[in-house]
Amino acid sequence: MTNNQLTEAIERYLSGQMDKEELARFDELRREDADIDMKIAEHQQFLGILKQYRERVELVDRLNAIHAEIDVHELVEEMTSHPSWVVRMWRQHHSKISVAASIAIFAMLATMFFTGYFGGQPKYRELREEIGRVKQSTAQLNLKTNALQRQINGSPKKHMLPGNYKGSGFALSSDGYIVTNYHVIGSRYDSVYVQTASGDSYRVKVVYTEPQYDVAILKIDDSSFKGLPALPYSFKKSKSDLGERVYTIGYSEGDSPVVDQGYLSSANGYQGDSAAYRVSIPVNPGNSGGPLVNSKGSIIGIVSGKQTQTEGASYAVKTGYLYKALQNVPQDSLSDKVTMSNKNTLSNLNRVQQIKKLQNYVFMVRVY
Structure with a gap:
């Protein structure tokens, strides 16, 4: 089996596209060959990284879309000139503002968490x-x-x-x-x-x-x-x-x-x-x-x-x-x-x- 064929087989194996007979043969091959087992683990980890990257891109796109829908300067003017409109603005845009604020808070907490700001985060020590x-x-x-x-x-x-x-x-x-x-x-x-x-x-x-x-x-x-x-x-x-x-x-x-x-x-x-x-x-x-x-x-x-x-x-x-x-x-x-x-x-x-x-x-x- 060439490297390309093996890569294709691993992708089909991890995506669940193999039938029962082919899956059983591949599982047996994985148990018998440690190199293939390592390649599967590495490929699985690579796919996980790609998934995390895709989710991050989707989050950025979502934030950009929310930001594009909200005219910050117009809101400031409305709130300053017409205080009575604040309630109306909140009723019209509260879902978008809440989502934006929640995502911003989540991003800030995640950054603090992974940089070790909270003392309880376990760390790897050589x-x-x-x-x-x-x-x-x-x-x-x-x-x-x-x-x-x-x-x-x-x-x-x-x-x-x-x-x-x-x-x-x-x-x-x-x-x-x-x-x-x-x-x-x-x-x-x-x-x-x-x-x-x-x-x-x-x-x-x-x-x-x-x-x-x-x-x-x-x-x-x-x-x-x-x-x-x-x-x-x-x-x-x-x-x-x-x-x-x-x-x-x-x-x-x-x-x-x-x-x-x-x-x-x-x-x-x-x-x-x-x-x-x-x-x-x-x-x-x-x-x-x-x-x-x-x-x-x-x-x-x-x-x-x-x-x-x-x-x-x-x-x-x-x-x-x-x-x-x-x-x-x-x-x-x-x-x-x-x-x-x-x-x-x-x-x-x-x-x-x-x-x-x-x-x-x-x-x-x-x-x-």
Whole structure:
């Protein structure tokens, strides 16, 4: 099926123009092919945007029509020269004036609502952690002093300065490719480092960023890095089920990995974003870029943010969009092809055993 044929089929599917037999075949195709399912979700979201735009244009046309019917200057003159006509004018035009006033009030309230004027409006918060300047300066001085002491003692152990921002990331392959959120890295940085659970740190280069999906691909670029053992987890490309138990590992507190658990609460993310899941799980600044893992040890998403005023309402980019980002990476940007693991040795282990293995593949990401 060509792209044009697929687009036409999706439009007929969403508009309800398929007969029962064709609809059943297309539903089965959607369940079996995650790419087609994503294209349907994206097309549905696109149609929603078009509908909102059409409604906005209709509202503007309606306001213009009402404004054209009301001669403001004539009304002012009538009200000034003939006060007794005010009642007559109201009786003749009250419906139009009421509609215009109602729409104006609604537009004003909507603007105040969406700009966060009312404190109760939940907002999306990215979970990149900004390091305090005073704390950073003090820590830098302490680390420099400790580094000098280690040089005197001949210790080879590497340690990192605090950095400007902190997040999490996890391995895509055993040869040093790592994924995190784009917003953790941002567009302005001097250097980026990752740190393991054991405290070793490595310089990385930013290979590719995909702001649309909030994905960044990193590669450890450090001669002291000797590679990782084979990844024990796989990446789930198909959709996950509501209510599925999940957990995440990230660097939301100090230099040690923190585990949080919960369940998948919605197939869509913030404001209906089809590229993300909503999960009922407590996450904090520093969790951005960490893996969202199901009970079988498969990674189903990348933790990215949360609602500010809804307890436990967090979000994660679906791994299907990680695959899309990898497909968009220019081949000349990769020293080796990124081969994502499809073998899962965590599936038969309990949660504690899974975490013992998984934490060795999750990194703290520091941005300078």
